Amino acid sequence: MLEAIKSRAFSSALAGSALILLPCAAQAAVEVGISGQVNRLLMNVDNGVESGVVHADNSVSGTRWRFDGRGDVGDGMTAGLLYETQLQSNPSNKITVDSLDSDGVGGNVGSGDLFSTRFSYVWLKGNFGRVGIGQNSGASDGSAELDLSGTNVIQYSAAGGDLLGSMEFGSSGVTVGEVRNNFDGLGRNDNLRYDAAFDKFRVAFSVGNGDKVEAGALYQLDNFKIGLGLWDEKDSGAGNAGSAISASWMSGGGFNVTASMGRDDRPGDPQNVYLKLGYKQGDHAFGIDWGETTDLGAGDASSYSVAWVGQMLKGVELYATYRVESLDKVADAEDIKALAGGARIKF
Amino acid sequence: MQGAARNLLRLAPSALLLLAIAGCSNTNLGDIDESVDSREQMPGPGIFSDDSGETRLKWSSDSGESTAPAGAQSGTASTTDDKAEFEQFKAWNELRTSGRESAEYREFQQWLEYRKFKAAE
Numbered sequence: 001m002l003e004a005i006k007s008r009a010f011s012s013a014l015a016g017s018a019l020i021l022l023p024c025a026a027q028a029a030v031e032v033g034i035s036g037q038v039n040r041l042l043m044n045v046d047n048g049v050e051s052g053v054v055h056a057d058n059s060v061s062g063t064r065w066r067f068d069g070r071g072d073v074g075d076g077m078t079a080g081l082l083y084e085t086q087l088q089s090n091p092s093n094k095i096t097v098d099s100l101d102s103d104g105v106g107g108n109v110g111s112g113d114l115f116s117t118r119f120s121y122v123w124l125k126g127n128f129g130r131v132g133i134g135q136n137s138g139a140s141d142g143s144a145e146l147d148l149s150g151t152n153v154i155q156y157s158a159a160g161g162d163l164l165g166s167m168e169f170g171s172s173g174v175t176v177g178e179v180r181n182n183f184d185g186l187g188r189n190d191n192l193r194y195d196a197a198f199d200k201f202r203v204a205f206s207v208g209n210g211d212k213v214e215a216g217a218l219y220q221l222d223n224f225k226i227g228l229g230l231w232d233e234k235d236s237g238a239g240n241a242g243s244a245i246s247a248s249w250m251s252g253g254g255f256n257v258t259a260s261m262g263r264d265d266r267p268g269d270p271q272n273v274y275l276k277l278g279y280k281q282g283d284h285a286f287g288i289d290w291g292e293t294t295d296l297g298a299g300d301a302s303s304y305s306v307a308w309v310g311q312m313l314k315g316v317e318l319y320a321t322y323r324v325e326s327l328d329k330v331a332d333a334e335d336i337k338a339l340a341g342g343a344r345i346k347f
Numbered sequence: 348m349q350g351a352a353r354n355l356l357r358l359a360p361s362a363l364l365l366l367a368i369a370g371c372s373n374t375n376l377g378d379i380d381e382s383v384d385s386r387e388q389m390p391g392p393g394i395f396s397d398d399s400g401e402t403r404l405k406w407s408s409d410s411g412e413s414t415a416p417a418g419a420q421s422g423t424a425s426t427t428d429d430k431a432e433f434e435q436f437k438a439w440n441e442l443r444t445s446g447r448e449s450a451e452y453r454e455f456q457q458w459l460e461y462r463k464f465k466a467a468e
Contacts (some may be wrong), residue, residue: 033401037389059452061386068401074455078377129376142384195375198368205361218378282441314433315394346393 001164011040029071030068036065038303039153041092041319043163048170048334056092057114058342059162061153062087064118077126082136084119090255093165095175101195102206118188125151129196139204139214140185143229144244144262146218149278150285153344154319157182157246157260157274157291163338169327169333172298178294179301182272185229186214186237207313212237223250229339246274254280258289258310268297298327392429398436433440 022179039058056302057063064087068261071126088201090104099105105112121134131278147156155165163178191208204216211234218227225248232241242264250256256278263271276289286307292302320341327333368374388400396402442452 013434030406032404032406033399034404035388035393035396037393061389069404123378125377127377129373130379143386145386147384147386150385151383153389156386165354195379197376197379198376202379283437311389311391313435314392314429315389315396337351344389346391347395347402 003302012267030069032067032069032289034067035347037061037344037346039342039344041154041340043092043168043340045094045095045164045336047167047336048098050097050100052094054090054099054104056090056095056104057088058154058344059088059091059093059165060159061344062086062091062114062154062157063323068117073124075126077124079124081122082119084117086114086116086118088114092163093161095164096166097168104345109176114256118160125255130195132193132195133191135188136206137192138186138189138208138212138231139193139206139216140229141187141214141216142184142242143216143227144182144184144246144260144272146225146227146246146248146260147258147276148225148250149256149258149276149287150280151276151278151287151307151309151319152316153309154321154340154342155274155287155289155305156258156277158184159305160291160301160323160325161206162302163293163323163340164325164336167325167336169330169336170324170329170332172327172328172333174298174330176336177303179297179299179327180272180291180303180325181262181270181296182260182274182291182293183242183243183270185216185244186212186231189236189250197242208236212236215301224248230240233298238266239268247306250277250280256280266296268295270294283312299327299333301325301327315346317346318342318345390440392433398432 015067027217039061041056041058042053043056044053045314056144063155064084066082066084068080070078071080089110089222090112090268094112094114096105098107102111116137119135121132121136123130123132144157160180166175168175175331181332186208189208191206193204193206195204197315200219200221205216213234214229214231216227216229218225227246229244231240244260244262246258246260248256248258255340258276261272263269263312270293272291274289274291276287278287280284286327288305290302290304294298295298303323303325305321307319307321309317309319323338326335393396393400398422442449442455
């Protein structure tokens with residue numbers, strides 16, 4: 001059994017997360033990988049005024065597909081590309097109160113469909129590090145979202161916005177997306193990005209449209225990660241500058257802790273804090289989390305949730321969660337309660 | 348545009364410092380862990396794909412031919428083999444995340460060291 005595991009681990013290590021050329025092959029070769037996922041959920045939502053059941057595409061990790069290619073270009077260098085498109089029908093973050101008693105987002109089947117390019121970039125890697133250009137994660141993207149719990153397909157520091165971002169707190173006129181934010185850098189944008197690795201330590205810098213600048217640092221072991229992100233939008237967006245830090249640790253017994261903090265300098269100096277405790281054993285992962293965003297929008301908002309994720313079958317992940325979003329200091333704001341279950345299938 | 352240039356110049360000293368340190372220490376700065384967050388991509392194989400999680404096409408410059416994995420070409424990958432592979436993957440993943448103190452894991456680390464040693468020979 002151990003020999004088989006070693007064999008599998010070795011081939012997996014060679015394969016990495018995507019593709020790596022056979023290093024011993026004398027001939028140059030190019031490989032292209034095609035992959036993707038479909039991620040659908042069923043969610044019962046009660047915003048204190050109305051309730052109902054909706055079908056949605058889970059925007060925590062939406063339905064998407066990708067091309068990932070790379071090849072040896074000589075002189076010890078590798079070049080590659082990544083192209084990824086998201087194709088969502090009824091994205092969960094677009095679900096409104098009106099969606100609860102209609103044919104979905106926009107009121108009609110298909111009217112809420114979302115097609116967007118997530119990644120479109122090329123890169124070159126060598127002893128000097130890796131340089132990429134195109135639409136890619138900025139260097140600070142992900143700095144508030146490090147998570148080893150195994151439940152982050154349905155529960156992580158920004159899951160409230162991804163699942164219920166357009167849902168209104170009672171009849172307050174305030175939606176979750178207006179008052180929750182995990183301040184996870186500047187996300188994906190068109191940029192020139194440089195990455196370098198020193199053993200377990202990695203740094204990244206990127207410069208994008210509107211003179212936006214980002215920097216990120218990551219230290220990771222198999223059971224521990226900690227990352228930091230800094231950014232300044234300059235002439236793009238609202239011109240905000242901010243920072244985020246997150247860390248996640250898993251014990252040998254499967255208990256895990258994940259924490260995140262982020263802020264930016266828009267009026268009110270909003271910030272977000274997040275904590276998750278989890279347990280992962282075999283095919284199953286469990287988590288309970290709490291998060292709070294203060295001084296963003298109309299009032300202070302918080303949430304808590306419990307979640308289960310199971311991966312008992314090849315390429316299939318099943319999950320369920322119960323989530324409560326709350327808003328303080330705003331008249332007519334009621335808690336939003338959501339019970340959701342779904343599946344992510346990889347191909 | 349001028350702003351972008353200024354920002355690049357601000358980043359340049361940091362990049363040059365990294366390159367200098369790497370040059371002095373003979374570090375390969377491109378040795379980047381490219382594993383993807385499990386929220387971006389589900390870990391493990393897909394229902395059609397192999398352990399890399401992708402259906403792969405490969406081109407060789409010598410032959411000019413393109414190939415695809417046997418399963419992808421035939422479209423009838425062995426369910427039994429896939430199930431066994433998935434069980435092995437789960438066992439490995441479990442060992443990786445939860446069995447770090449076990450004798451098996453220590454032996455596995457020694458085996459990785461041995462592979463590095465062999466590769467360096």
